[in-house]
Amino acid sequence: MRLVLGADVGGTHLRLGLFDADSWQLLWQGKRGWRGADDSPESLAAALLATLREAEAAIGHALTELPLGMGLAAQLSPDGRTVVNGPNLGWRDVAFADRMEAALGRPAGSIAVCNDLSAIVMGELAAGAAVGVRSLVALYAGTGVGGAAVVEGRLVRGTGGTAGEVGHMKLPGGQAPCGCGEVGCVESVAGGASLGRRLHAMHFATDLAGELPSDPARLERAALAGDAEAEGIVAEVVDALAFAASGLCTFLNPEVLLVGGGLLERAPVLASRFEARTLSLTLAVARARLEIRRGSLGDEAGLLGAAHQALQRLV
Numbered sequence: 001m002r003l004v005l006g007a008d009v010g011g012t013h014l015r016l017g018l019f020d021a022d023s024w025q026l027l028w029q030g031k032r033g034w035r036g037a038d039d040s041p042e043s044l045a046a047a048l049l050a051t052l053r054e055a056e057a058a059i060g061h062a063l064t065e066l067p068l069g070m071g072l073a074a075q076l077s078p079d080g081r082t083v084v085n086g087p088n089l090g091w092r093d094v095a096f097a098d099r100m101e102a103a104l105g106r107p108a109g110s111i112a113v114c115n116d117l118s119a120i121v122m123g124e125l126a127a128g129a130a131v132g133v134r135s136l137v138a139l140y141a142g143t144g145v146g147g148a149a150v151v152e153g154r155l156v157r158g159t160g161g162t163a164g165e166v167g168h169m170k171l172p173g174g175q176a177p178c179g180c181g182e183v184g185c186v187e188s189v190a191g192g193a194s195l196g197r198r199l200h201a202m203h204f205a206t207d208l209a210g211e212l213p214s215d216p217a218r219l220e221r222a223a224l225a226g227d228a229e230a231e232g233i234v235a236e237v238v239d240a241l242a243f244a245a246s247g248l249c250t251f252l253n254p255e256v257l258l259v260g261g262g263l264l265e266r267a268p269v270l271a272s273r274f275e276a277r278t279l280s281l282t283l284a285v286a287r288a289r290l291e292i293r294r295g296s297l298g299d300e301a302g303l304l305g306a307a308h309q310a311l312q313r314l315v
């Protein structure tokens with residue numbers, strides 16, 4: 001059996017998965033907070049090592065030599081070794097791969113790093129909702145808004161390695177500040193982090209006790225109950241996501257628009273309005289053969305895709 005490791009690094013936690021690379025069966029997975037005394041790659045490496053030890057205890061043999069792929073919520077250099085900008089990780093121009101390899105005691109060049117959205121899409125292509133798909137646009141709305149494009153079966157990487165940053169496409173007249181440092185981005189309207197801050201300050205007429213103020217499900221319920229302010233925000237979010245997605249679908253004429261992410265999962269009515277609006281804004285000839293699909297691997301997609309990248313690039 002060929003074994004491979006995939007890790008998904010978020011703003012607070014890391015998840016590690018061990019896969020059988022022939023069947024893509026997930027054999028073990030673990031999760032751990034990584035932000036300790038500092039937020040350095042070395043803190044992340046320490047948490048990763050501790051998680052690996054847990055996996056080794058559960059599986060019964062050493063795993064430290066296995067190919068390792070890591071997905072990060074960050075813009076990476078074209079070779080994937082440097083984090084150019086990772087606002088949710090707190091890193092800018094960090095020599096991530098070098099420092100991880102040194103801290104983990106692995107040889108240079110032994111870790112494959114990719115963007116977290118690329119990892120999700122690679123996972124869905126390898127063993128999920130997009131197996132066999134040759135052209136695809138992905139849009140995921142969660143804490144941030146991310147995307148990816150696959151053309152002729154290959155993930156589009158871009159000259160600088162940052163293709164797919166759909167969350168940072170600009171909206172006409174947009175003025176809201178974005179986590180990336182610019183203003184008017186899709187993510188500044190439709191990203192969970194920005195939306196959450198906005199919702200926190202609001203008191204909808206339909207509030208129920210015990211709900212998280214920043215929960216998109218609360219926004220959706222208030223809108224459905226007729227709250228005009230909530231309805232206005234839902235319409236803004238739907239428009240921002242649909243303008244971006246339909247523009248990409250009109251331009252690339254893909255087989256599949258793959259959608260997902262926590263915001264769309266928590267607010268299913270908003271999600272179906274987004275899908276309908278996207279179709280209505282997409283050029284008719286591009287829409288005719290377009291299929292909208294949801295990812296089928298859930299949280300596992302990013303782990304599997306990172307592991308898949310490791311096999312492709314390292315083995």
Ligand SMILES: [Zn+2]
Binds near residue numbers: 178179182
């Ligand atoms: Zn931005």
